[in-house]
Amino acid sequence: MKKSHPIRRVVLAGAATVSGIVLLLSLKPASDPGSAQAAGAGAPPAASAQGGAEAAGGTVTGDAAQTQYGAVQVRLTLANGKIAKAEAVQAPKGGQSDQITANAIPKLNQAVVTGQTANIDAVSGATYTSAGYKKSLQSAIDKANAGAGSQGSGGSAQAATVTGDAVQTQYGAVQVRVTVAGGKITKAETVQAPKGGQSDQVTANAVPKLNQAAVAAGTADIDAVSGATYTSAGYKESLQSALDKAKASAGSAQGSGSQASGGGAAQARTVTGSVSQTQYGAVQVRITVADGKITKAETVQAPKGGQSDQVTANAVPKLNQAAVAAGSADIDVVSGATYTSAGYKESLQSALDQAGG
DSSP, rough: OOOHHHHHHHHHHHHHHHHHHHHHHHHHHHHHHHHHHHHTTHHHHHHHHHHHHHOOEEEOOOOOEETTEEEEEEEEEEEEEEEEEEEOOOOOOOOOOHHHHHHHHHHHHHHHHOOOOOOOOOOOOHHHHHHHHHHHHHHHHHHHHHHHHHHOSSSOOOOEEEEOOOETTEEEEEEEEEETTEEEEEEEEEEEEEOSTTTHHHHHHHHHHHHHHHHHHHHSSOOOOOOOHHHHHHHHHHHHHHHHHHHHHHHHHHHHHHTTOOOOOOEEEEEEEEOOEETEEEEEEEEEETTTTEEEEEEEOOOSHHHHHHHHHHHHHHHHHHHHHHHHSSOOOOOHHHHHHHHHHHHHHHHHHTTTO
16 A cells, blocks of 8 residues: 655645634634624614614604595604605595696605605695695694604603694684793794785784794783784684693693503693684683593683673673583573573583593
8 A cells, every 4th residue: 555645644734724724714703793793794783773763753644634625634754853755645536636636746745855844835736735735744743743752751841843723714714833842832833824915914913923922921812913803813713722732742641651650640631622603703612621520611712792792701601610510511501692502512512522521
């Protein structure tokens, strides 16, 4: 038998050694945490970014806004505190509406993502759809802002932006948006106000004063601006509805916290009913509810002028007292104030419906 040449043995041994080193090197990253982190450095940031988008984003759907040609409802996708996508869940359809919707909605969606606000231009030829879109969009933004505020775990109060109901006046709609922080109004602005003709001048004069008064007073109990009676009344009504929504949102958030920590005390809520039109004027009721009971009832609006002043002065206190005593809208009509009583009960019931009572 031939003996292996010494040089050949050395070569074979060297090859085996190299092979072993290669195997060791190939196995090392799996067992070396530092190497593993370096090798997979791209994965953790991706997971982190995904988590961040979820924490600072999500999907929010605005309220459906009814228009002359059908409902419009907007859904937003948020990421890192910005609007990443806007889409219409509902839009007018059928007949000519199909063509208008197909033209307008993509433009509106794009404008939202570009502008990051509900203050976008209406699409030409789609006035009603644009107005409904903007209204639903604003409600989605309000919900997103409120959600972001409730997620805050810091000790300082979170600011929330809330838009009141649009109030129709003799000269056009008035709608107010407020920013609330620490239970105070830090900013007030109008989303809608009468415009066209003399209304432009009245609005330009009145609205800044009303906004300033709202912040200063911290309530809807502000003076009307001289020469802008209707605009002021609409402003105050919309402002009150915005404050009611802000209180309800804050109350539900605090209530959730109390329940989570074992607190049994229920939070009081203030809710304003819908305006009920009567033969002698509007009636609107605001109630405070705690533990499922009406603790306070008051009228925001009531018939006035001429004999109505006397009827209102006599009937309203009795109706307020009856509402608290009964805890429902099933109260007796005040003698001599049939229309006012009927309007009161209707508005009271709508307030109870909103409060869940």
